[in-house]
Structures are given as C-alpha cells and as structure tokens.
Amino acid sequence: MIPTPYLLFLGDAPDPLAAKVAQGIRDWSPDVAVGQLRLPGCQADMGLPDMSLEEGLAAGAKTLVVGVANRGGVISDLWLDVLADALEQGYNLASGLHTLLRDQPLLANTAARTGRQLYDVRIPSTAFPIADGRKRTGKRCLAVGTDCSIGKMYTAMAMDREMQSRGLKSTMRATGQTGILVTGAGIPLDAVIADFMAGAVEWLTPDNDPDHWDHIEGQGSLFHISYSGVTMALIHGGQPDALILCHEPTRTHMRGLPDYGLPSLETLRDTALPLARVANPDCQVAGISVNTRALTPEAAQTCVEEIEARMGLPTADPVRHGAGRLVDALLSL
C-alpha cells in the first residue's frame, strides 16, 4: 500500500493532458490528495490547493505522487531537486513513469539514507506464483469490454463507490498504473511475466468474507488481438462470480487496429461467459455498462434502453446515470 494522503506533483506540465495521472486521481479520489505542487510555467491545474512541500507535510501528506508525464522520458534536474528534497523532508515518492524513480541514483541514494520508499507502479514489486485455481471465498466482479479503453476501470470504480456508500463490503482491485495510484494498491498486470499473470490476479483478489465483493479492473479485450492474453488471465485468475459487459456505441474499430471491427455485445457475452465458467461454473453476466460520453442525453437514453431491451440485462452508463442499477443487478444475482 502506498501511504496516503498524497501531494500531487504537477511539475512544469506543458498542458493539462500531460497531467493525466493527476487528473485520474482528482476525478476518482480527490480526498486522497491534500493539494498540488506546481513549478513555474505549469499549465495544468487540478483545482486543488497549491502547496509547497512544507505545506503539504503540514496538511498530513505522506507521499509525493508524480502526476505528470516527463518529456522525452528524461526526469529533468528541476524535478530531481524537488523529488530529492521531498525525500529529505519525509515524503515517500510514487510514480507511474516509464523512467523509474529507482533508476535515478540521487533518488535511490536519498531514499536509502532517509528510509523513505520509492513506488514505481509501472512495474510489479512482487514475485507472483503460478495460478492454482483454488476456489476462493468472497465474491468477485470483473468488467470485460468489446474493446480496450472503453470504461472498464470507470465501471469498477463507480460500482465499488456505490457499494461503499451503501455500507456494503467492497474493494476496488486495480490492475493498471492509474488505478494503482488512485487506490494506493494493485498490480500493473500488463508488466507481469506471462506465466504469472493469472497467479498475480489470484494474489490480488484473495479469500474474503462471503458477502464481500472485489471489483477487478479489467484490461484489454478478448477481441483486441494485442492484449487479449491479459484479459484471458483476468477471467481465469479472477474466477469472477459476475461479469459486467462494457461497450462504447460510437466506436468504429478496435482501438489502434483500424482493420478490426468491434464484436457485438452478444458475441462478447457468448465468448466471455463460457471462458469465465471454466474457473467459476456459477459465473453470470450481471449487467451492461455503456459509455455514452459521445452521445447527447436523449441519444444516450435511447441507446441504453435499446441495449437493455435487446440483451435482457440491466444496462446503464455509470457516469451519466450512476452505478446504482448495476450494483442492484449484482446483488440480485
């Protein structure tokens, strides 16, 4: 677990897009961040209080999170000075950068001397076992999509939040960099060695109370040829009790693959469910999450109703409509 709360380091972000990780934390866990630290020239703003390192500490921050991408893969001297100073003052550091904190001698040495931790969430920090397929206690829900980047993490986060707000037992299980920084824990599954993928997912979603739900962040798609192996490992390692089908109705081809069309929701259901039942014969499709961001409110409503009528499953856009309907569906299984 990455110690919270965070101070978000936005550096000298040239534009808001460069601070995408900070934006994810801001969208999903504003309470986890006490403020933002911006260097001169920074063009991103999370709307959080601007703080110095000292002010962040005074506000209780335990970890300085690099919430901005570094230009050209190089951590500049300007950044290094701030990050090293943070370690000296008592912060831990966390980052999803390709360039690892631990590979910067100044940071590695300072962390070793001060006893602070460096969290490079882009690479796994644990040696995982081979999956053993043992039936685990507790319940698990996995979002699977007709494509990548279609709203699977958003769906899981929204359902977890909805259950938490009802006082139900629920945990978000992050499997990607942003999810890990948002929740403070998880596994960057796309960086795990092939043989250990399913075992990593088992490790991430251990035995739990019978009425506890893990919401496992999905990755890739069974129909996205670049990443389908990672999706498969989630379906078998996660041994889900419930699947949520995720779809974006305006997408015309698989992300990054112009020659590949999207499968229908029926095809996704008929492919994913039998595979999930290999690991958990009781698995069911609980509902459908539609990402209607590109539609007008009227078109979104029509789209959701059409899909619900066609598929015979509770359907909602958890952003537009909230996750209540999907959580109700889960609990009624």
Added chain:
Amino acid sequence: MIPTPYLLFLGDAPDPLAAKVAQGIRDWSPDVAVGQLRLPGCQADMGLPDMSLEEGLAAGAKTLVVGVANRGGVISDLWLDVLADALEQGYNLASGLHTLLRDQPLLANTAARTGRQLYDVRIPSTAFPIADGRKRTGKRCLAVGTDCSIGKMYTAMAMDREMQSRGLKSTMRATGQTGILVTGAGIPLDAVIADFMAGAVEWLTPDNDPDHWDHIEGQGSLFHISYSGVTMALIHGGQPDALILCHEPTRTHMRGLPDYGLPSLETLRDTALPLARVANPDCQVAGISVNTRALTPEAAQTCVEEIEARMGLPTADPVRHGAGRLVDALLSL
C-alpha cells in the same frame, strides 16, 4: 540462431530424467548433436558418442548445450570448470536452466574475453513490439490442446518434418525452452512480459512465401486457468490459418489442477475457432492429433477412429501413425 551442431553436456546427471532437455534434442534432432559429454557418475545416456571438449570440436561442434537440470538451482564448481573451459576452447554455451549462464561471473567474463556467446533460452533476448494485427503473407498452423503437456510441440514438430520430407516449405517455430534448443531458435513465450506476448508471436512468424507454412508450437490451453493467457496470445498473435486440436484420451483432470476436468474436443473446437477468427477470419480446424501413448495399439486405433467419426475431421496420433494424414488435411484446406 544458436550455432549448430551441438555437443550435449549431461554433467553428472543423477538419473535419466534430469537430462530431459538432452532427451528432447536426442528425440527430435539427433543430427544436431555430434556427441555427448558426461562427467564421472553420470547416470544418463543419449546413446550418442561420448566425447571430450576437444573431440567435440574436432567433430565440428559449435555450441555446448547444457542438456541437464542443475540440482537445487546451483551450477556446481565442477560444471563451471567444464563450461568455462568450453568457452576458452571456442564453444558457445546454451542453456535452458533457471539459473542463468550470464549470472555466473566466471562464464560472463570468459565469454566477454573470448568473444563467445551465452544463450540463456529461458529468458527472451529481444524487446518485442506490441502486436499490430497486420495480415501477414504465408500460412500458419497452430496446435491447441484440451490441456497442457498433451502433445502440441510433438504435433508441430512431426508436421514440420513431414512437410520437409515432402520438399514443401515449412518452418517449426518454437515457443518453449526445449523447442528452442531443438530447433536452435524461437521465443520462450511464457517468460515474455504480458503486454508483448502477441507481438512476440507476430515477430516469430513473419511474412513468408504464400505456400510456406509456419508450425507454431502451442503453449498451455484455453482451458488451463494457469496459462490460458499465453494460449490466447498465440491464437491472436499467430493469426493461424489452421488449428490442430490436440487431446490425450486417458487424462482425468487438467495438469496440476485436480479439481478441473478436461473440455471435450467439441468444446475446444467451438471455443478456439471463433477466437482464432478474430485475427484470421479464414481460419479452419484442419484435424485432430491424439496422444495415444497410454493405449494399446488396438485401443489407440479404436480411439482415433471413434474421434474421427464423431468430429468429422482427419484424426491421427502423429507418433504412432506418422503426421502424413494431418499434413494432407492441412494442404487440402
């Protein structure tokens, strides 16, 4: 490519099983090995001429292959002396051991000084791209199984050999340690980082002549929850034109998973073929390979005939009956 021919190092193998890799090379590529080097006390024998390092060199050997497992994960001083001496005399070294040759300072230093190569085939030697799904020229055949360790490599090897013997264009594409040492090339797919699995398979099976067949060594099974992600990446990265279904009729549960039963051949077909058609809409199931090692000749014959009648697909045990029937089936697609 690992330079051939090989001298097989059997060390002080305590029993024949310890020399399983050497046995695989002996079974599949006896011509690639000029002889065997055994230390005092060695209890394994490949039936090859016993040679010293000097005699191996005189017989043309280019690489000393560690064909034996090391006890307790430690490369003994006894072995190190022989391996370093081999480098001094002009050999390259190849090994599928978990303990890497490159992590032995004596071997790393000696190889650097002498300009010889260390081939640790258990880990990938290349940075692979993300799969792009581009349609490649040439033909590809992938063996998929109802379980792991069911004869997929054997089937691919036998079909490649059969095509070669007919003067047809054919290449075996190894994806595991033994296959790599047998063929001298390939990718240890189970050791590749998750995001790059399918891209590694694309890299391994590039554009080729329209009448050339790649025989891709399968791994795992879509129904083996520990390794199904690796299988999925082979199906999508390989974009096979043909699948061969592999089965072992006496197995009572999935290998290493006592609580998991095997799927039927029908279920394997109906699961693997639609997934393969995501990457290659023209993919077909060409035939069925049955591993009848555990059966009497009569029972094997009955078993193969029963499966062929039931499934309506050419069926054979390529060990017992040769791979001719399966190659005929491939060519008639």
